[in-house]
Amino acid sequence: MKKRWYDYLWIVSLLYLLLGFFNILFTWLGLLCFFLPLIISVATGTKGYCNRYCGRGQLFGVLGGRFGLSRKKDIPGWMKHKAFRYGFLIFFLVMFLLMLWNTYLVFAGAQDLQQVVTLLWTFRLPWHWAYHGTLFHLGAAQFAFGFYGVMLTSTVLGLITMMLFKPRSWCVYCPMGTMTQLICKAKAGKQP
Amino acid sequence: MTSVGKKRRTAAVDQGACVACGCCAKICPMQAIEIVRGVMAQVNPDKCVGCGKCARECPASVIEIWEVGA
Numbered sequence: 001m002k003k004r005w006y007d008y009l010w011i012v013s014l015l016y017l018l019l020g021f022f023n024i025l026f027t028w029l030g031l032l033c034f035f036l037p038l039i040i041s042v043a044t045g046t047k048g049y050c051n052r053y054c055g056r057g058q059l060f061g062v063l064g065g066r067f068g069l070s071r072k073k074d075i076p077g078w079m080k081h082k083a084f085r086y087g088f089l090i091f092f093l094v095m096f097l098l099m100l101w102n103t104y105l106v107f108a109g110a111q112d113l114q115q116v117v118t119l120l121w122t123f124r125l126p127w128h129w130a131y132h133g134t135l136f137h138l139g140a141a142q143f144a145f146g147f148y149g150v151m152l153t154s155t156v157l158g159l160i161t162m163m164l165f166k167p168r169s170w171c172v173y174c175p176m177g178t179m180t181q182l183i184c185k186a187k188a189g190k191q192p
Numbered sequence: 193m194t195s196v197g198k199k200r201r202t203a204a205v206d207q208g209a210c211v212a213c214g215c216c217a218k219i220c221p222m223q224a225i226e227i228v229r230g231v232m233a234q235v236n237p238d239k240c241v242g243c244g245k246c247a248r249e250c251p252a253s254v255i256e257i258w259e260v261g262a
């Protein structure tokens with residue numbers, strides 16, 4: 001099949017993750033892949049982002065498919081169960097809010113800037129080399145660290161399930177995919 | 193049908209478990225799959241040739257290839 005420009009967005013995803021190693025402030029760009037999927041599904045009632053533009057899904061597809069880094073086994077039943085998908089979405093959102101709260105504390109001056117990236121909600125990795133000061137408020141830098149932690153965590157989880165199961169297993173329980181599908185379900189339900 | 197004993201194969205999606213990621217639609221050489229309203233995948237049985245590529249690709253493994261009587 002003919003490749004379109006949007007079939008190469010996995011390169012953008014890869015660059016994004018690499019940029020975060022060099023300058024943490026770049027991670028603000030990642031907000032795009034937080035808002036675009038939601039805007040697309042609210043505006044058009046489709047999962048257009050997942051179906052076409054998501055570079056992260058493509059990256060797993062390329063690494064697991066072309067590079068053969070996947071066992072290509074079926075994902076266990078419980079992982080595609082709605083209880084797990086919705087549960088993971090809620091857990092993810094709660095952790096996201098906690099990250100925002102920590103950012104707020106730095107904004108409010110109640111907490112110092114933490115130059116760490118938290119992986120898998122547990123491991124605090126030192127990440128000071130990617131911080132070169134900021135022209136903005138310290139809170140802006142704190143958000144960058146926090147948000148990169150979210151992105152890195154989902155990438156690591158995605159890579160693990162990519163290796164164990166099918167390349168794009170992450171897409172089964174990806175909170176963004178679950179959210180956009182829920183929006184679409186709500187919209188489709190309202191239509192006659 | 194003309195060819196006796198030759199069975200036709202076609203893909204069927206377990207739509208309740210589909211996550212609408214669109215991986216199947218992307219890989220299908222016949223463009224036989226559509227993601228309906230961002231909710232689930234739908235196979236067009238007239239276009240599907242039963243090659244099974246979509247079933248292998250589907251991350252949730254919710255596509256099965258059936259033989260339909262011919």
Ligand code: SF4
Nearest residue numbers: 050054057171174177
């Ligand atoms: S489910 Fe998540 S990772 Fe997969 S295509 Fe959609 S947004 Fe991207």
Ligand code: SF4
Nearest residue numbers: 210211213214216250
């Ligand atoms: S690949 Fe599987 S889960 Fe994804 S849209 Fe197709 S049938 Fe649904």
Ligand code: SF4
Nearest residue numbers: 220240241243244246
């Ligand atoms: S079996 Fe082959 S032709 Fe049929 S929908 Fe799947 S990929 Fe397309």
